[in-house]
Amino acid sequence: MDLPAADFPGSQSSLRAFAWGVRSVTSTVLTLVLFATYLGIGALAHDTHFSLGWVLASTAFVWAGPAQIILISTLDSGATVVQAAIAVAVSGIRLFPMVVSVLPMMRTRETKRRHLVLAAHFIAVTLWVECYRLLPQVPRNRRIAFTHGLGVGLLSVCLVATAIGYGLAANLPQLFGAAILLLTPLAFLLSTARNCRQLADILALGLGLALYPFAATLHSGVDILISGVSAGTIAYGVHWWRKRE
Numbered sequence: 012m013d014l015p016a017a018d019f020p021g022s023q024s025s026l027r028a029f030a031w032g033v034r035s036v037t038s039t040v041l042t043l044v045l046f047a048t049y050l051g052i053g054a055l056a057h058d059t060h061f062s063l064g065w066v067l068a069s070t071a072f073v074w075a076g077p078a079q080i081i082l083i084s085t086l087d088s089g090a091t092v093v094q095a096a097i098a099v100a101v102s103g104i105r106l107f108p109m110v111v112s113v114l115p116m117m118r119t120r121e122t123k124r125r126h127l128v129l130a131a132h133f134i135a136v137t138l139w140v141e142c143y144r145l146l147p148q149v150p151r152n153r154r155i156a157f158t159h160g161l162g163v164g165l166l167s168v169c170l171v172a173t174a175i176g177y178g179l180a181a182n183l184p185q186l187f188g189a190a191i192l193l194l195t196p197l198a199f200l201l202s203t204a205r206n207c208r209q210l211a212d213i214l215a216l217g218l219g220l221a222l223y224p225f226a227a228t229l230h231s232g233v234d235i236l237i238s239g240v241s242a243g244t245i246a247y248g249v250h251w252w253r254k255r256e
Contacts (some may be wrong), residue, residue, distance in 0.1 A: 017239055023152060024157070025155075025156035028145050028149070028154075028156040028157045028160065029154035029156045029159055029160035029163075030155065031157060031160065032137065032156070032157040032158060032159065032161035032162075032163075032164065033158020033160040033161070033163060033164040034160075034164075035145060035157075035160075035161055035164070036161065036165055036168060038163035039061070039141055039144075040225055041137050041140065042165065042168055044137075045076075045137060045165060045169055045172070046168055046169070046171075046172040047170055047172070048076050048172075049070065049076070049168075049169040049172035049173045049176060050172050050173075050175060050179070051175035051176060051251075052066070052079055052080065052083075052173055052176060053066060053075060053172065053173040053174060053175065053176025053177035053178075053179075053180065054176045054177065054179065054180040055070075055080065055083055055084075056173075056177060057176075057177045057180030058180055059083055059084075059086075060087075061083065061086075063174065063177050064164070066079075066083075066173055066177060067170055067174065068170050069082060069083075070166070070170055070173045071166065071170065073099065074132065074133070074135055074166065075102070075103065075135045075136075077102060078099045078102045078103055081095075081098050081099055081102050082095055082098070082099050082137065085098050085099075106134065106135060106136075106139075109134055109135075109136070109139040110131050110134045112139070113130075113134050113139055113142045113143075113146075114127055114130065114131060114134075114137075116142065116146050116154065117130060117146070117151070117154040117155050117158060119151055119152055122155070126155055127155070129159055129161060129162070130155055130158045130162070132162075133158065133159070133162025133163075133165075133166070134160070137165060138158070138161060138162055138165060141161060142158065142161075145157075145161070145202075146158075183234040193238075203204075204216060206253055209250070210249070210250070210253070211246045211247065211249060211250035212246075214242075214245070214246040214249055215242050215245075215246035215247075216242075217242075218241070218242035218246060219238050219239050219242035219243070219244055221242075222237075222238040222242055223235065223238040226238040229231060
């Protein structure tokens with residue numbers, strides 16, 4: 012259910028909606044998780060001898076922690092730029108369903124495709140989770156501006172954390188760096204569980220966790236993909252069957 016425009020603090024103008032999106036960064040614990048994660052990415056870039064400007068650019072343009080780790084580790088291992096680009100592109104495919112599910116929440120009859128380009132760039136796991144939590148409270152005609160503000164706010168936090176992590180790399184123990192990178196999947200798992208509303212959501216998440224140990228025994232290299240697709244397909248089948256009944 013959409014919130015009446017009068018109840019949204021940024022309903023008066025797109026600029027205020029943008030500002031409210033930036034301010035909303037402080038209302039989620041995922042901001043702290045991102046900050047800790049990008050401390051680790053900054054430290055990783057320093058230890059693999061990439062420049063600060065390069066890693067800041069990768070944060071701004073790649074805007075996905077796992078993809079940045081793939082990019083840094085792939086280039087550091089001696090792979091070519093083309094090979095690294097292919098690896099990052101394959102990693103980015105996982106975000107496509109998130110983009111497809113969030114963009115319709117922002118569209119109006121007047122929305123043109125060019126209005127959604129920046130919002131689509133910002134949609135990674137964190138913004139996907141927060142859009143499902145926050146966008147129903149935003150009038151539809153202000154949702155793009157709000158999402159731009161939320162994305163800029165989260166990206167700014169990550170840029171700052173990347174720079175700090177890069178500067179602290181000399182004093183950051185490797186074990187601590189690995190631990191803070193682990194915070195990201197754990198936080199996303201808990202946030203996804205919190206946002207589960209329907210039986211299909213709960214079933215997909217529960218089956219995904221239950222099926223992963225069996226998928227891991229296949230040693231396919233795409234264990235998470237196998238368990239996720241299997242669980243999602245079963246959950247969708249149950250949802251379709253219940254809806255038909």
